[in-house]
Amino acid sequence: MIRFENVGLRYGMGPEVLRDVSFHIPARSFQFLTGPSGAGKTSLLRLLFMALKPTRGLINVFGKDIATLDRSELPLLRRRIGVVFQDFRLLDHMTTYENVALPLRVRGKEEAAYRAEVEELLQWVGLGERMGVLPPVLSGGEKQRAAIARALIDQPEILLADEPTGNVDPPLARRLLRLFAELNRSGTAVIIATHDLTLMEQVNARRMILDHGRLDIYE
Amino acid sequence: MNEIMQRLDIAREALFELADRWRKRQGQTPIVPQGNVAGTALIIVIAIMTFLACLTLGGVSLVRDSAATWQSQISKEATIQIRPVEGQDMEALLAQASKIAQGFAGVTSTRIIDRAATARLLEPWLGTGLDIDELPVPRLVVVSIDEAAPPDFETLRAELVRSVPGASFDDHRTWVDRLVSMARTTVLIGMSVLVLVIAATVLTVIFATRGAMAGNDHIIEVLHFIGAEAKFVAREFERHFFRTALKGALCGGGAAVLVFLLVSWWSSRNLATPEADQAAALFGNFAIGRDGYFGVAIIILLVSVLTMLTTRLTVITQLKEMDNRGSESI
Numbered sequence: 001m002i003r004f005e006n007v008g009l010r011y012g013m014g015p016e017v018l019r020d021v022s023f024h025i026p027a028r029s030f031q032f033l034t035g036p037s038g039a040g041k042t043s044l045l046r047l048l049f050m051a052l053k054p055t056r057g058l059i060n061v062f063g064k065d066i067a068t069l070d071r072s073e074l075p076l077l078r079r080r081i082g083v084v085f086q087d088f089r090l091l092d093h094m095t096t097y098e099n100v101a102l103p104l105r106v107r108g109k110e111e112a113a114y115r116a117e118v119e120e121l122l123q124w125v126g127l128g129e130r131m132g133v134l135p136p137v138l139s140g141g142e143k144q145r146a147a148i149a150r151a152l153i154d155q156p157e158i159l160l161a162d163e164p165t166g167n168v169d170p171p172l173a174r175r176l177l178r179l180f181a182e183l184n185r186s187g188t189a190v191i192i193a194t195h196d197l198t199l200m201e202q203v204n205a206r207r208m209i210l211d212h213g214r215l216d217i218y219e
Numbered sequence: 220m221n222e223i224m225q226r227l228d229i230a231r232e233a234l235f236e237l238a239d240r241w242r243k244r245q246g247q248t249p250i251v252p253q254g255n256v257a258g259t260a261l262i263i264v265i266a267i268m269t270f271l272a273c274l275t276l277g278g279v280s281l282v283r284d285s286a287a288t289w290q291s292q293i294s295k296e297a298t299i300q301i302r303p304v305e306g307q308d309m310e311a312l313l314a315q316a317s318k319i320a321q322g323f324a325g326v327t328s329t330r331i332i333d334r335a336a337t338a339r340l341l342e343p344w345l346g347t348g349l350d351i352d353e354l355p356v357p358r359l360v361v362v363s364i365d366e367a368a369p370p371d372f373e374t375l376r377a378e379l380v381r382s383v384p385g386a387s388f389d390d391h392r393t394w395v396d397r398l399v400s401m402a403r404t405t406v407l408i409g410m411s412v413l414v415l416v417i418a419a420t421v422l423t424v425i426f427a428t429r430g431a432m433a434g435n436d437h438i439i440e441v442l443h444f445i446g447a448e449a450k451f452v453a454r455e456f457e458r459h460f461f462r463t464a465l466k467g468a469l470c471g472g473g474a475a476v477l478v479f480l481l482v483s484w485w486s487s488r489n490l491a492t493p494e495a496d497q498a499a500a501l502f503g504n505f506a507i508g509r510d511g512y513f514g515v516a517i518i519i520l521l522v523s524v525l526t527m528l529t530t531r532l533t534v535i536t537q538l539k540e541m542d543n544r545g546s547e548s549i
Contacts, residue, residue, distance in 0.1 A: 051444060052544050071542050072448075079446035089441050093252035102250075106447035111247060150445070 001025050001158055001189060002048060007057030009043055016055070017043050019213040025158065025191065030184045032200050033193040035210035041193040042086065044210065045162050048191065049083050050074055062157075079107065082151030082188075084161035088143045090135040090150070096142075097122065097131040100149045107154070118153060125149045125179065140167035148179065158189040165199055177202055251438065251459035257431040261460075261526075262467040264427040268420040269471030269522050273515045275416045277479050279409035280511040286402025291366065294395045299360040302385040313358055316383045320362045323378075325370030332359040357385075417518075424522055428460060428529040439534060443541055453534045457527045464526030468519040476515055479507050 002025040009018040017040045025031070025048075033041055046052040047059060050066055059066045061077055069077075090099045097118060098105075104114045122128055125145040135143060144167055151159055161180070165173035177199060184190045191208075194200065200207065207218045299316045303309060317329040332340070334351050337358060341349060364370065376388040435456070442452045 049444065051541070071539070074542060075446045075448045078444065083444055085444075089437065089444075091250075091438060091441060094248045094250075098248055102441075103445045105247070105250075106442060106445060106451055108451075 001027050001062060003058075003060040004047075005058040005060075007047065007054045007059060009040075009047065009052065010055045017213050018047070018054075018210075018215075021057070021213075021215045023208060023215060023217060025189055027157070027189055028184065028187055029206065030181070030190045030203065031192075031206040031208055032203075033191055033208045033210065034195055034200065037195065039210040040213050041195075041210055042162055044215075045083075045160050045191070045193055048160055049081050050078060079103070079154060080157045082154070082156035082159040084144075084147050084151045084159070084164050086162040086166060088135075088147040090138075090143060090146055092135050095132050095134060096127055096138065096146050099135065099146055100153055102150060103154045114153075121149050121153055126175075141169070141172045144168055144172075144176065148176065152183065152188075156188060158191070159183065160191050160193075162193045163195075164192060165194065165196055170198070173199055174202065249459065250442070250455045251435060253459075257434045258463055261427045261431040261463055262470070264423055265464050265467030265522055265526065266471035266474070268423050269468040269518060270474050271471075272413075272416050272420045272518050272522075273472050273475030274478065275409075275413045276514045276518060277475060277507040277511050279406070279413050280507050280514060282409050283402075283406045284508060286398075286406060289398050290395060290402060294369075294391065295364050295366050297362045297364055297372070297388065297390040299362060299379060299383075300357050300387050300389065301360070301383060302357045302387075303355040304385040307384055309358055312383050312385065313360055316379055316386055317360050319378055319382055320360065320375065323370040323375050325365050325368050326362055326375075327365050328363045330361045330363070332361065420518075420522065421525060424464070424525050425529045428464075428526050429533055431460070431463075432456070432530060432533045436537070439537055440541065443538055449535055449538045452538060453531045456530045456534050460530040461523055461527040464523040465519070468522040471522075472515045472519040476512065479511070 003023075005022050007018060007021045008016050010016045021044065033044060035041055043052065047054060050061065053066070062080060064073070064077065090096075091102070094102070100122060101111070101114060101118045104118070105111075119128070119131065122131055125148060127142060127145055127149065130138060130142055130146075135146065138146065144164060148161070148164065151161070159180070164180075165176055168176065173196070180190050180192060181203060192199075209216045209218065299320060301309065301312050301316060304312075313331045317331055320326050320329050337356060338349050338351050341351075341356065345354075372388070372390040372392070376390075379386045379388050439452060439456075442455075
């Protein structure tokens with residue numbers, strides 16, 4: 001699905017934050033991306049959802065080399081990837097329901113066609129009664145679940161989550177992890193960036209460990 | 220206690236249902252939020268600049284129309300003046316001059332200023348109760364001219380001087396030439412001011428729009444990363460900012476039209492007063508006419524479309540920058 005070959009990244013004239021990173025994310029796989037703070041996890045995630053271009057190396061996403069990809073093709077590739085941002089990035093003027101439905105709305109779908117689907121997903125993540133609420137009123141955990149629901153609504157082939165349990169208590173973190181595992185069983189590849197060791201111990205999954213810009217993989 | 224909790228639950232359900240119904244009735248929330256501080260500031264800036272641009276346009280249109288009227292009013296008339304000559308019958312000379320003038324192609328009509336009218340003309344200087352026969356007062360014949368095909372003024376002058384003793388002919392050419400040059404200068408100055416005001420409007424609108432857009436960066440970013448196409452994002456912002464600009468431009472343009480109508484109403488109400496007569500002599504009836512109102516509509520549309528295009532350009536540039544992030548060092 002996604003393949004990195006000798007990828008390097010530096011910001012401006014600074015030092016390389018990622019060095020010779022090579023890996024492959026197979027379909028239906030589950031992996032944790034971990035490492036100390038500042039190791040480059042968020043940068044690697046940004047490369048994965050094409051928010052950044054590498055300084056060197058090759059990135060192949062769904063069979064396409066992103067270096068030679070036309071700009072107009074990027075939105076279509078991004079639609080196959082669900083992203084949960086560390087800071088949620090919910091739009092404060094839209095209700096929880098509208099935030100979750102946003103990916104479908106930007107694809108030009110009619111509300112009548114997706115309303116039931118969005119409501120069902122919100123029930124599934126435990127936000128059934130918070131649909132009409134604006135994000136500033138939601139708790140950290142509710143925002144987290146709304147962000148996850150938004151990433152999942154269009155059934156992406158791969159889900160990238162940046163510290164998805166960073167703002168929630170341990171019981172909710174376990175619940176969210178179960179949600180990701182269930183999603184993975186239904187066929188979505190999952191990459192969770194986290195430095196929460198207890199979370200990683202709960203699932204037997206591949207671990208991608210970043211340290212000083214270098215990546216080690218433990219199957 | 221349980222009963223209270225149950226009632227609270229029912230009330231909460233009812234509140235949610237009410238909120239849900241209200242949301243459904245309102246339709247979907249626009250992706251670009253309505254009315255924030257930057258949006259209100261943009262409306263005010265656009266309203267002020269449109270008002271100034273429309274006022275300038277109206278002023279230029281008024282001056283241009285007035286200048287054309289001055290020229291036309293003076294150039295469509297000429298005057299024959301006959302000084303009293305010893306032993307000559309003034310009335311006969313007037314009739315003769317009138318007849319000669321009428322014989323020329325390009326002269327549409329002639330009008331002899333009679334004794335009473337001549338006395339009225341001299342009244343401000345000589346007072347009332349004047350017997351015009353007691354004074355050697357020159358008399359006038361007003362010659363109306365076809366502006367499209369004027370007569371040969373030199374031949375007409377020569378013929379009048381030859382045939383009518385004491386006659387002279389004034390075709391107002393000197394006045395017309397001066398007025399034409401003054402009118403052209405005035406219109407040129409007006410047009411330059413209009414160009415400057417429109418340029419200032421364009422720049423102000425561009426910078427104000429970009430300022431208002433800056434507060435929406437996070438929305439563009441979210442839309443971008445959930446796979447929205449550039450044209451979708453641009454369309455959402457364009458639509459919002461076009462409406463915002465149209466609101467401001469209509470307020471500004473409307474206020475300018477109101478000013479024109481008020482001034483026009485004032486001038487028509489004060490007809491025959493010295494102030495209004497003075498203003499009317501310069502600016503006609505103070506109405507900006509169909510062209511002026513058309514110009515106001517064009518400015519309103521121009522400002523709105525300009526805001527829309529600036530928004531589009533800003534969004535597209537921002538999306539392009541997002542796509543190219545990190546690639547500058549490749």
